[in-house]
Amino acid sequence: MNNTFLKIKNATAAPLASVPLVSFAEFRDAVKQAVQEHSMRVASFFAMPEENGDHRMTVVLCGDNTDLLYLLSFRAGRRYPALTADMPQFHWFEREIAEQYGIVPENHPWLKPIRFHRTLDNAPDAWGRTDAPTAGVTDYFRMQGTAAHEVAVGPVHAGVIEPGHFRFQCMGENVYSLEIELGYQHRGIEKMLLGGPDKKTQHFMETAAGDTTVASATTYARIMEALCGCTVPGRAQAIRALALELERIANHTGDCGALAGDVAFLPTASYCGRIRGEYLNMTAEICGNRFGRNLVIPGGVQFDIPQTMSEKLLAWLDRIRPELFHALDLFFDTPSVLDRFENTGTVSKEDARAIGLVGVAGRACGLGMDTRQSHPDGGYQLRPIQPLRPANALTGDVLSRAAVRYGEIRHSERYVRDWLKALPEGDVCTELASTPAPDMIAVAITEAWRGELCHTAVTDKNGKFRRYKIVDPSFHNWFGLALALRGQQISDFPICNKSFNLSYCGHDL
Amino acid sequence: MFNILKARLVQGYRTGKFPHQPPVLPERFLGRPVIDGSKCSAEISSQLSEMCPADAISGCGNDLQLDLGKCIFCGKCQEISCGGITFSKEHAVAALTRENLICNTANSRNYTPEEQVRCAITRLCGKSLKIREVSAGGCAACELDFNVLNTLAWDMGRFGIQVVASPRHADCILVTGPVSENMALALQKSFDAVPDPAFVIACGACAISGGIYAESPETRGGVCGMFTPDLYIPGCPPHPTMILEGLLRLMGKRFLQKKA
Structure with a gap:
């Protein structure tokens, strides 16, 4: 091969x-x-x-x-x-x-639309539909029998959350099958990227999944740098890497809090809700925006971290650290919480590998993947990230996914600190050498907080995007959530869902 | 049990002081822009409107204007405008009417946020506002920064503002996102289920005008084609302070600010 x-x-x-x-x-x-x-x-x-x-x-x-x-x-x-x-x-x-x-x-076993839109190049529809597709209208598995029943949820959910449609086939409380239909967040990003890059491209990337802005902008920047020929200053690479890790810590903290909230363990839920904000505010300290908008651009970063800010951020991390681990330890030491998480929503390692789970969900099943180590780039080349020590007994259940998040928070926190103590000297931005080279293909992978984010760009003879493909980690993992629900009680859906916490907009684009 | 009680003592009382005190905002935060058209030549003005990724800038000279309903606060205009557009740290950016989102030279001088007058909203929702949030094609950032108002850091419940699960229990819907074609029907149904008089809040540039997605055939370019919002909260995404300030102003609530 x-x-x-x-x-x-x-x-x-x-x-x-x-x-x-x-x-x-x-x-x-x-x-x-x-x-x-x-x-x-x-x-x-x-x-x-x-x-x-x-x-x-x-x-x-x-x-x-x-x-x-x-x-x-x-x-x-x-x-x-x-x-x-x-x-x-x-x-x-x-x-x-x-x-x-x-x-x-x-002979695809279950060929259904995933986003409900017309073809991008006006080709005939694969299902022979002539009218504009209606989101959610398609075939679903149906279970029949006197005790069988179906529960349909969404697109609008009870909380402040993105839209998606979930169908459960149940016998009593037990779920036999869950089907997830998305596409409600579809904005047509890939189509609008064609013929780019233009003045909007950067912002499409930043908002492809709003909670993954730094990862997304970094991946796009790497694509542009590969196509245009550009050496990014070390200081910029370091700032990108530390902002990416801050994004990871903030989101994992929020997820641990949300998991606690879903099993009604309110102390950790409320403390983590606040502490997540502290990490977002650190990102805002760097670039003015809590989600890292406007920070990463092709060629480097738009904001430097002066010495005084490094010191401020380090002191801030020192202050928050005990509060964060205190809130997390409280939750991992409580038997009633562990009881709800253990053996709930399990995905086996074999299944995880077969369906291609990535990121937190994949690691929780015992797959050792982490592209920061296997495919290091930018800041991760300058300062290799230490291998994650896997938590004990990763079995692919909700507890494993929570434990992986906990481990990663600790790990990333240390990494951010190491960078802040020793940022490379130099500029933070450099000009791209040229416009994108014609007839090229470029691939960049970043380990976003949910898992690997892969961008692939193909340029035409004028150096414009002939195709720009975004694969969000959620794209790989949504089916994992459907598998995790098999044989579970329907009341465990919220904690299974939170333990994956996948992106709807990153999937729908 | 004892650990939990101890945790309560260790973690302490952490709710922010806003709105009783001015908000704590980062140094590099971009708030309401201040326009001084006299500083921009015709050439610079046309450059500005051309480079703006959200197509929010138009006019030149004293007619130079920036539409906050479209602006994504990227700050690019600030760099090349020779002082014609500068972002202040003013967090009170929300507006009760679409026209008041237009920033120009005249209204940049002595800016004061628009006051709510006595109306159906203040009469019915002056003390409590129940919100049903509908995400319609958003990137999740607006949703997340609205959601943090529920955390103990902001605790919007103390102002009588609450997120409810069913639109039937809601006074208003708060829309985020440019209204994707695939969500238009669900959004309309959610709105129809809100008892009269149902109010609408557009949160974020996408919900107000479609933002950078305005031209996508897969979106409706914001909520304005479907409903007339009662409150517009600009930003991409709006900072939680901007959202909370807007909601309180919509309800006609006033707070005496002590010095921080």
């Missing part, structure tokens, strides 16, 4: 022509070997229209044992045999491609 793929490092670009374009059979066999024998996962799989009306299908594979990304393409007409049959990881990607370009993967 080794010679079939184009192998490139994270955050680099290569001529599009250097990505081998092979026959479908060759593609399937090579990818199958990589996924099944070498435990690689599908980081991205997307279609791109070609001039003759065919589509070039490109996969990006990522593994834990190599710092290279594997790229391979084949050409598809209107139909091709589904890859999902052999590799379940492809199922969501193939549904996405069918919806975006009307290309039908034959």
Whole structure:
């Protein structure tokens, strides 16, 4: 398999022509070997229209044992045999491609739309729909029998939360199947990115998932830097990395608080709710915005951290740290909390690998992946992040996901502190050398707080985006939540959902 | 049990002092912009309107204006405007009418936030406001920063403001996001379920005007095409202080501010 793929490092670009374009059979066999024998996962799989009306299908594979990304393409007409049959990881990607370009993967086990929009290039609809699709209107699994019943929730949920539609097939209190239909947050980002970059591109990236702004802007910046040729100053890379870790700490803290809230353990819920804000305010101290908007741009960062601010932030971290761990320890030491979390919403390691779970959810199942280590880039090259010590007995349940978050908070907090004590000297921003190079493909992966975020850009002959593919970690993980609910009580849905805490807008784009 | 009681003592009372004291905002925070059109030549003005990613800037000279309903507070205009546009730290940016979101040279001098007059809102919701939040294509940032008002750091419950689960229990809906096509029906149904007189709050640039998503065929460009909001809270996302200040002003609440 080794010679079939184009192998490139994270955050680099290569001529599009250097990505081998092979026959479908060759593609399937090579990818199958990589996924099944070498435990690689599908980081991205997307279609791109070609001039003759065919589509070039490109996969990006990522593994834990190599710092290279594997790229391979084949050409598809209107139909091709589904890859999902052999590799379940492809199922969501193939549904996405069918919806975006009307290309039908034959014998896909459950081919449904995922976002409910018309095709991007006005190709005929894969399901033969002629009217504009209505969100949520599609086929669902139905369980029949006198005691069987269906619970439908959403799109509007009870709390202050994004919209999505959930259908549970239940017998009494027990859930047999959960289906998740999204698309309500679809704003058409990928379509608007075509022909870019322009003045709005940066802001589409920052708002692709509003709670993942730093990760998203960093990934986009790396793509632009790879396409334009630019060496980012060390100081900027350090500021990006520490802002990314602050984003991680803030979100994990909020999630632990929300988990506590869902099992009615109010002390941790209220303390973490406030402490999350402290970390957001630290980000605002750096760039004026609590979510890190306007901080990361192609070429570097827009705001420096002067010595006085480093000292202020360090003192601030020192002050908050005991309060944070006090609130978290309280919750992990309470038997009634642990009882609700343990053995709830379990996803097995085999399933996690088969469906391609990433990030916190994947690590909680015992998968060791972390692209900050396997594919280090930017600040993580200058200051390698220490391997995460896995918490004991990661079994893929709610407790494991909470424990992984706890471990990562500790780990990231130390990393932020290390950077603040020793920021590299120099500028924080440099000009891009040129406009994006023509006919190139660039891939960048960032370990966002939910998991790996993969951007792939292909430029046309004028250096404009011919395709820009965003794969949010939630895209991989939503199906994991559906699996976690099987055999659970329906009343455990809120804690299962919070333990994943996936992004709707990052998925819907 | 004892650990929990001890925790209560250790963690202490942490609710912020706003609105009884001025808000604590970061040094680099961008608040309401101050416009001085006389400082911008025609050339700079046209550059400004061209480079603004949200298409919020128009006019030149004394007619130079910035539409806060579109502005995403990226601050790019500040860098090239030669002092024509400067962002202050003023957090009272919310407006009760769409026109009052337009910042220009005239209304930048001696800016005072628009006061609520006695009306159905103050009569019915002056002491308590029940909000049903509907996220319609938002990026989750507005939702999150509205949600933090429920945490003990802000505790909006002390002003009688509460988030309710059902629109039937609500006085108003608070909309975030540019109203994606896929959410338009659900948003309309949520609004229809709110008992009369149902008020509407547009929170964030997307909800007010569609923000940077205004031109996407997958969105409706904000709520204004569907309803007339009673409160507009600009920002991308608005800082929690901006949201809380707006809500309190909508309810006609006044607070004497002590010096911090």
